Amino acid sequence: MTPARVYQVPCGMLLLGTATLFTTWTGLTPEAAPPPRFETERRSVMTTRRASGMTSMERFSLTLSRCNLLAIRSCVEWEPESVPLLPTLGGKPVIPLGLLPPSPDGGRGAGEDAAVSCWLDQQPARSAVYVALGSEVPLCAEQVHELALGLELAGTPFIWALRKPDGVADADVLPPGFEERTRGRGLVLTGWAPQMSILAHGAVGAFLTHCGCSSIIEGLLFGHPLVMLPMLGDQGPNARLMEARKVGVQVPRNEDDGSFSREDVAGAVRAALVDEETRRIFVANAKKMQEIVADSECHERYIDDFIQQLRPYQE
Template sequence: MASLGSSKQLHVAMFPWLAFGHIIPFLQLSKFIAQKGHRVSFLSTTRNIQRLPPSHHLSPLITLVPLTLPPVHHLPQNAEATMDVCTDDVQYLKKAFDGLQHQLTQFLQQNSPDWIIYDFAPYWLPPVAAGLGISRAFFSIYNPWLLAFGGRWFEELIKGSRDRKKMEDFVAPPKLLPLPTNICFRKHEVKWMLDSSSSLNASGVSDMYRSGMILQGSDCMFIRCCYEFEPQWLTLSEESLHLPVIPLGLMPPATTTNVGDEKDDAWVTIKNWLDGQQKGQVVYVALGSEVMLTKTEVRELALGLELSGLPFFWALRQPAGNSTSVELPEGFVERTRNRGMVWKSWVPQLRILNHESVGGFLTHCGWGSIVEGLTLGHPLIMLPFLMDQGLNARALVEKQVGMEIPRNEEDGSFTKESVANSVRLVVVEDEGKMYKAKARELSRIFGDMELQNKYVDDVVQYMEKHTGVASSAMDG
């Protein structure tokens, strides 16, 4: 445990949104803060806390605080995270999440933490914390391009304006961006943006309004990025959000050589298979735990992998909130048995990415997966589906670390040919050498633990310095 020097020990409360893509980075940040000698209270629902990685990895300075998620009509029993529900039912999870306000307020009143670090969702939390004199930080797991893209829109929503509600507002880079960029949404992705600006969901509050109120009520924002990777977008997000934006670094995985138990049965089986493949030829396919592919998408992706002729390892998990089982094309498993493996339960992703047979990563472009892939220097074959993933893909295409699988602009559909061509181009064709070289180049930033740890040190020092100087009232 690091010495605190002359600083007093802080008590920091952490309150992530109910998605494991959010919960895990919050837990990771909790560990960093505890390593500096500060106390952390990590608040989430009972079932989510039970599903965290084994607690023996946690510092004794971290206390897990279970909250009881109130029942909500239409929300399945024991559904406490986005992975437990289909996309259309996340609105009921948000309604239940808002029902945690009383329990959280009681915790803050009784424990008086110095800081609370929260996610985009609890729009009601900043005024509660401000009234108790608690310093407030929004931890954005999203990238600065999404925040810069949406910054002016957040302001409009808070003020009651709905000017940006046409598709044309999103399928081109914002006019006011002072950067040469092609980062924007595709037509098939815009529906989510327009839906998220609407209040017509079960919680009665839009995602954009939530984010806007969080930004307006926070003392600062922590963001999982670094200046060595994206200096211009970080600066732009601070200017557009009118808030101190403090980068946390990329928070890469702590180790890439000893990332699990060698005796783990799943890893032994997977490793034996990978050991039998040609070096740098395997395509690792993983689209996260929450992407729910349609039958057509599963078919085209499977047939594309088959058509590519390359060996592949496909982590094809059944999302918990989806009652229909994932159906692979008839005969696919038999036809690809000698060069493909489809794994339908949890996989040790870091270990797989760290194996010398892997030559490319077909990813949904969730930021955590991208960090892991680029930390290990893998070129990317990008197939984004949700939220910020499309913008992430376009940003990484600009960085030339991979290519995005071509899709129909209107409906987002893709073909087996587009999958096969993209996979082959990145992994084995001459053009892919550039992507591999750029990915290895970026890995020197993503995997520089000394550099990335310095960012976390700076954030903790910022918290030490600014404790107790939070604004005591919300800006009107």
């Protein structure tokens, strides 16, 4: 394919990560906490050659060299310490886009799935944890079992959007007897889940998430404390950033391989939903972040400013 610059077509690059992530990677700021060993080892995927013959890092560098500007899904209100430190990257201007939050009423409604709607309506207010770990990096069968048994051990209602591990028979995905033991208290969804509608429902009181940027924003749009189980890429730094802001708690992990136990899952869920002292802190701080995420006028101003920054490239 002929590079766009041959035709003098202006190009912009969207940075998929927080400003804090890029200021730490470039040495502008120290990371608040050192990453665990398993996360550092997983970063080697950035230097692994893909089917294209290039590594992710090479692709990033090439795109950076050929673009005119960069956009980042962040704003000063969200990252007051980091955004001002990142006016440029690689000599190219970095322009905040705001958080691009979805509409609280967006997406398909839970009413379109009768089982989800019915189950949520039967739960006490702010009693359930919604569990969704994204679609990119599914847990292995052993970790799915530990997560399931941890939700059972926590004793709270849960609704789980489960992506089944590859190569595992349907009958073996969940621990034997799990669904029977948690019937009425838990609902496991293996197909599409109306995430926004679930998070908006009054029965949900916490969000167990892999800490992808979009999931964090969606959870905090409704003021939910986060139970954090990051897997790969920017998810670990995202989780540490949110943990530093006391909007939730990370599930403790084995430093070497990233594994976790059912007791660790149960303890983190209880801290976010049951323990009055920790939940009060998490809810108060999540509400502060909710004010930023839900400020549509603020984010529209960032979009307007971004458009203005593009105008010189149209001339």
